Amino acid sequence: MRIPVCVPVVPRNAERYVTEVIRKNWVSALCLDEEVNFIRKLEQSFAGFVGVKYATTTTSGSTALSLAVATLGIGPGDEVIVPTFTMIATANAVIHNGAKPVFVDADEETWCVNPLLMEQVITERTKAIIPVHIYGHPVDMDKINVIATKYDLFVVEDAAEAIGTQYKRKKAGSLSDIACFSFYANKVITSGEGGMLVTNSEDFAERARRLKDQAFGMPRFFHDEIGFNFRMNNLTAAYAYASFEEVEEYIEKRRRNARLYTDGLSDIEGITLPPEKDYAENSYWMYGILIDEKGFGSSKEDLKKSLKENYGIDTRDFFYPLHKQPAVLKRGYVDADASMPVSESLWRQGFYLPSSTNLTEEQIDYIVDAIKRIKKSGN
Structure with a gap:
């Protein structure tokens, strides 16, 4: 007998949804047929599940984090507090945007970042905190948000490992300015690769959507800032939506x-x-x-x-x-x-x-x- 660490579940409707997308030939990030617009279906359904107003798909949890940091305007000269006990993607999101990660030790009881150690590393350059819900257990978000309010900091939940996790009966991802999720193959729901950025801020949602699409402006092909190609395609979204249904x-x-x-x-x-x-x-x-x-x-x-x-x-x-x-x-x-x-x-x-x-x-x-x-x- 061999038992792997994690094997993804193939959702019941995955083949049907992916086939529908292929037959109608709306396979990219653009889909003008609402019947098979699984990107929109996934975003709307996922936002409702988490309990937030807005959600936008990305190519991975890592790119969702990078997009979140960029959306908040964090860059060179800025500092962001991150746990030392986490996947390196959390820090990479800060580094790729030109900012400096500042590391904080874990809490012995929860294995998540210890809020009691944060104030000692906050400086005039600190712009945000990225708490990570480790292995599915939530950070003590009330303590994080009190600190963020006191020092006027943004909070970005790294909820890559926390789909369905709850903190005081509220879903992980609904407790911050922006939150990020992963749909990697070993996550609770999956599309092989994929991610989601969620927020209650219309401004952040609009900016994230624009930045993930090369920061296209009006007229088209004019750009006033540097963006990314973090768009999820409709084939991936079809699989992810089938997974989300379960x-x-x-x-x-x-x-x-x-x-x-x-x-x-x-x-x-x-x-x-x-x-x-x-x-x-x-x-x-x-x-x-x-x-x-x-x-x-x-x-x-x-x-x-x-x-x-x-x-x-x-x-x-x-x-x-x-x-x-x-x-x-x-x-x-x-x-x-x-x-x-x-x-x-x-x-x-x-x-x-x-x-x-x-x-x-x-x-x-x-x-x-x-x-x-x-x-x-x-x-």
Whole structure:
């Protein structure tokens, strides 16, 4: 048996919708036939799902983040606060716009960025905060927004891993100036590649739509600023819309899988399970665990190796902190000896287990049993 970390679900209507687009030959980002305008359908439906007024598709979650930073007018000389414990795409969005990422350590309980550490890194150059909802658990957004209001900062939620996540009964993505989502193959809904930018600001929505389309002006082919080609095509949108139609089902399956994992692993010494604070509804993009070598009886690396070689179970390490990344250090954004102990500890101890939406109860039982066997016998 082999169990991958994540396998995408092919939506029931994907083939039909994509075929309709091909037959009517509206395959690009332009579609004048509303019957098959899946870009518009996806944007309108997704905005309603998140609980915001506006949504615009992009080619990926990464380009959505870059577009968000550009939309806010952030550039050279500016600073943006980002977590060190996140995928590098969060910082790349800042760097590609010419600004400087300023890194903040994680919170030990949520694994998300720690709001209590932010004020000490705010300067006159700080323009925005990009909190990341890590592995499906929301950041404490009330604390983030209090800080943003106090210092007149923008907030951009990186919700790439948080489709369906809730914070105090509000969807992730509805709690900031702009939010960004990913439709990569391992996300809760997918189009292989793709993303979405959402906002309640009409001005931000209009500017984002213009910038993602090469900043076309009037008359056409006249441009007063530099834009991007971040347009999602209609074929991709057709697949994404088919996936979106099943989003509630997918979220419930992921939460069910998390409950099964938690039930099976909660009594094993040396394992810390993923958080879900009282204010949160975790969508469990990935089910991550921490291994205490002394308590568990073997190291994280030995456990991962045994799961792979002896049981065919794939795993993946937690994010390597950005303040330790060679690409970041080369640019001088952070001192080489900088220490962010929580994030460093999360990386050393953490990895995630198979987390596919369609993971079966039998597969989860097999994984849990394998971990128990390894703890008992060492292999």
